[in-house]
Amino acid sequence: MQAVNGPNHPIRKWVSLLLLICFTTATSIVSQRSRSVDSDKRYSIAASVFLSELFKLLVGFTLAVMSREATLRKDSASLPLFSEKMDQQDQDDGSSDATPPSTPSRATSTVSLVDKVRQVCSEIYCPSAWMMGVPALVYVCQNMLQLAANSHLSSVTYQGLSQLKLVTAAIISVYLFGKTLSKRQWMCLPVLLVGVVFLTQKTVSHQDLADAVALLGETEPGPDSPFSHRRVQVAESSASALMAQAKVMANQYAGAQLAIGVSCVLLACVCGSFAGVYIETKLKSSMAVSLSVRNAQLASFALLTAGAAVVMEAISKAEWSPLANFSTLAWITVLLRGGSGYVVSATLRYADTIMKGFATGVAIITTIALESVLSSKWPSLSQLVGSTLVMVSTYSYIRAGAASKS
Numbered sequence: 001m002q003a004v005n006g007p008n009h010p011i012r013k014w015v016s017l018l019l020l021i022c023f024t025t026a027t028s029i030v031s032q033r034s035r036s037v038d039s040d041k042r043y044s045i046a047a048s049v050f051l052s053e054l055f056k057l058l059v060g061f062t063l064a065v066m067s068r069e070a071t072l073r074k075d076s077a078s079l080p081l082f083s084e085k086m087d088q089q090d091q092d093d094g095s096s097d098a099t100p101p102s103t104p105s106r107a108t109s110t111v112s113l114v115d116k117v118r119q120v121c122s123e124i125y126c127p128s129a130w131m132m133g134v135p136a137l138v139y140v141c142q143n144m145l146q147l148a149a150n151s152h153l154s155s156v157t158y159q160g161l162s163q164l165k166l167v168t169a170a171i172i173s174v175y176l177f178g179k180t181l182s183k184r185q186w187m188c189l190p191v192l193l194v195g196v197v198f199l200t201q202k203t204v205s206h207q208d209l210a211d212a213v214a215l216l217g218e219t220e221p222g223p224d225s226p227f228s229h230r231r232v233q234v235a236e237s238s239a240s241a242l243m244a245q246a247k248v249m250a251n252q253y254a255g256a257q258l259a260i261g262v263s264c265v266l267l268a269c270v271c272g273s274f275a276g277v278y279i280e281t282k283l284k285s286s287m288a289v290s291l292s293v294r295n296a297q298l299a300s301f302a303l304l305t306a307g308a309a310v311v312m313e314a315i316s317k318a319e320w321s322p323l324a325n326f327s328t329l330a331w332i333t334v335l336l337r338g339g340s341g342y343v344v345s346a347t348l349r350y351a352d353t354i355m356k357g358f359a360t361g362v363a364i365i366t367t368i369a370l371e372s373v374l375s376s377k378w379p380s381l382s383q384l385v386g387s388t389l390v391m392v393s394t395y396s397y398i399r400a401g402a403a404s405k406s
Contacts, residue, residue, distance in 0.1 A: 012350040017359045020347045024159075024363035027336040029370060031147065032155040034329035043330045045147045046309035047322040048337075049140060053302040055338030060296030063342075064120040065113075067290055124296045132294070135275035136301030142275070143337065144309070145268035152261035156383055159367045160199030161265040163360070163390050166192060166397055168266075169273035176274075177281045184400035192393040198386025199364075200262060291345050357398035361391030 035042060149158055167189050173179040314320045347356045364387045368379045 013355070016343075016347045016350045017355055020343055020356065020359045021363050021366055023336065023340060023343045024360060025366045025370060027333075027340060028155045028159045028162075028363075028367050029374075030329055030336060031150045031333050032153070032158060034327065034333045035147065035151040037325075041325050042151065043325040043327070044310070044313060044322055045144050046306060046313050047326075048147060048330065048334055049143045050303065050306035050310050050322075051334045052143065052338040053140070053299045053306055055334060056341065057296055057299035057303060059339065059342060060292045060299060061120065061124070063292035064124065064290065064296060065116050067292055120293070123293050124300065129297045129300075132297040133301045135279050136298045137305050138271045138275040138278075139298065140302045140305040140309070142268045142271035145264045145271065147333075149261045149264035149268065152257040152264070154371070156364070156368050156371055156379075156387075157200050157258075157261070158265065159364050160196050160386055160390055161262060162269070163192060163364075163394055164196060164266065165269040165273050166394060168269040169277060172270070172273050173277045173281075177277055179277075179281075182400050182404040185397050185404075188393045188397035188400065191389055192397070195386045195389025195393060198382045198389065200258065200386075295341055295345075358391075358395045361394045364390055 146162075149161075153161070170181055170185065170189060174181060310322050314322065344356065347359065368383055368387055372379050
């Protein structure tokens with residue numbers, strides 16, 4: 001995708017790239033910290049996804065109304081995405097010479113806000129909108145899996161693993177949709193995998209080790225308990241033996257957390273890649289709508305799926321408290337995830353896919369740096385090597401794809 005008016009808006013281009021880096025970094029760190037609490041104090045994933053989609057729908061609807069006003073007052077050069085296809089359709093219908101370009105701008109004063117809202121509603125909920133149901137369902141699954149992964153992975157590991165979407169998108173686009181990749185793109189994928197391996201090294205935190213020690217040395221059971229001898233055995237064991245047992249337990253726990261988190265991220269990458277390739281391959285050529293309308297359509301279907309998940313969760317718990325344990329970080333996570341799509345859209349509008357890929361890679365570096373500041377720990381060598389490999393391979397892959405298209 002080429003940047004829209006990229007050379008004419010250098011400030012907007014760099015602002016959008018900086019915003020994407022900050023947004024990606026903040027989403028990763030805030031989401032992880034909002035989930036890094038005891039399991040009984042975590043907020044509902046389904047409710048969080050539902051609120052994010054609701055926010056996305058409101059933003060998309062508002063932007064669609066505003067773009068409707070801009071469309072009526074400006075010429076076709078300022079139209080949103082897919083405007084060229086809409087103009088071509090008008091020419092095919094023989095209506096291009098029926099209304100001069102200046103007529104809509106003179107008629108804008110007679111169009112009320114209610115009329116604009118009605119027009120936007122008719123665009124969003126048109127007969128062809130049902131085609132967005134499949135990717136909307138898949139995106140809901142992706143968002144839930146991403147939040148689940150944040151419960152088990154560090155923000156740096158999550159950020160690096162998320163770049164595997166390039167691998168899953170490549171496989172899906174080639175084997176399911178018949179697309180081709182250049183040799184240079186295929187060469188970038190192993191480098192990306194090596195970088196991800198460096199970023200997903202299993203580490204045992206001091207908190208996990210302390211919890212294991214506390215569990216092994218827990219308070220003495222009652223005198224009638226069949227395990228009353230356990231306290232005596234633990235007391236007689238040496239401190240080194242106790243620490244060795246605690247390290248084994250902490251390593252097992254860290255390995256289980258890593259396995260669950262990696263599985264969630266891999267499934268999320270598959271879902272996101274399938275939905276993205278599906279939209280690009282199947283829907284982009286058949287739906288001449290603006291980006292805000294398309295996002296509103298996606299959010300509308302996603303609300304139905306996420307709402308059903310909220311209801312099913314309430315039934316399983318036998319209580320209705322979807323907003324329980326929603327902290328400040330949880331609400332910030334909702335806003336960040338709800339607005340992420342629009343930040344990416346702004347980047348693609350004023351920059352291009354190559355710069356977007358580079359900004360996503362830089363976000364890994366900024367995530368490592370910010371996590372180091374927040375945790376008062378220097379980043380490890382494996383994190384630095386892995387992030388560098390991921391950033392270079394991501395940038396090279398996207399650049400090679402753009403070169404093959406040109």
